[in-house]
Amino acid sequence: MNETHYTFSVLQYRHDAWAGEALNVGVLLAAQDVKFVSMKVASTDERIEKAYPSVDAIRIRKLLEAIELRIQSVSSRARRGLVSKHELSASTIASKLLPDDDSAFRWLESGAGVTSSPGEELELLFSRYVSRWDPQSAASAGFEDELLQLRNHKLGVEYKWILRALYYQQSLPNALRVQGRLAIEKRMDLLELAGLLEKTPERPRLTSEGVRALKKAYGASKPPLIDFKQDARLPGKSESKEFIVGSSLASSLAREVRNGE
Numbered sequence: 001m002n003e004t005h006y007t008f009s010v011l012q013y014r015h016d017a018w019a020g021e022a023l024n025v026g027v028l029l030a031a032q033d034v035k036f037v038s039m040k041v042a043s044t045d046e047r048i049e050k051a052y053p054s055v056d057a058i059r060i061r062k063l064l065e066a067i068e069l070r071i072q073s074v075s076s077r078a079r080r081g082l083v084s085k086h087e088l089s090a091s092t093i094a095s096k097l098l099p100d101d102d103s104a105f106r107w108l109e110s111g112a113g114v115t116s117s118p119g120e121e122l123e124l125l126f127s128r129y130v131s132r133w134d135p136q137s138a139a140s141a142g143f144e145d146e147l148l149q150l151r152n153h154k155l156g157v158e159y160k161w162i163l164r165a166l167y168y169q170q171s172l173p174n175a176l177r178v179q180g181r182l183a184i185e186k187r188m189d190l191l192e193l194a195g196l197l198e199k200t201p202e203r204p205r206l207t208s209e210g211v212r213a214l215k216k217a218y219g220a221s222k223p224p225l226i227d228f229k230q231d232a233r234l235p236g237k238s239e240s241k242e243f244i245v246g247s248s249l250a251s252s253l254a255r256e257v258r259n260g261e
Helices: 046-051 057-079 090-097 118-129 143-151 157-167 181-193 208-218 250-258
Strands: 004-013 023-031 036-041 105-107 111-115 228-233 240-245
Touching: 004 036, 004 090, 004 118, 023 046, 023 057, 023 090, 023 118, 036 057, 036 118, 046 057, 057 090, 090 105, 111 118, 118 181, 143 181, 157 181, 157 208
Parallel strands: none
Antiparallel strands: 004 023, 004 105, 004 111, 023 036, 228 240
């Protein structure tokens, strides 16, 4: 599947521009090579109403719907080739849609990435920046219960797979990857909120709390290397031995065995 570059921007609501507080309420994504433009906004006003009891929720909802309709218009024109390619970036679309002033809405500085599915990437970004904080959203059903379980070091099998893969610096098992990137990222977000992993520019890694949770889940001082069998040749040795491994590189595993870890 071909990958395409995209840009995105997060829409925020500011109840008081001078206070500097803001809540994420939407995400705009544009992939100019495939003429994709779409936006997703919060489906509930509950979080805004709880933060600012005096807010005019009906007015805010109408403004969000108006912004969404404008984006749909841009998307329709883009698909028909009526918008030039250099104009199909999130920052350009956002600046034309809403000026950078003291109004209730503002755009965060645009980000960028590469994806094989702009629509799925938009869902992923919306989950990360908006719906993960909304306790009533369908995307976060069971959110509090699941987070509490993780904080109590009670790991379901899929969370054990993720933490074990990070612990051994393995790739994720196929049984997880077939569920799609969005499902994996949601679990990663919960693990991060529970304090069991931290995201770094290189790759996510376990915190000390995450290591303790993983070891507790397997009832041993070190989780087993399981998934499938693979031959690994020990560096500097002629014989080949069989190890029970995950999907990490054989050389890394050989070093662990050689060092007695």
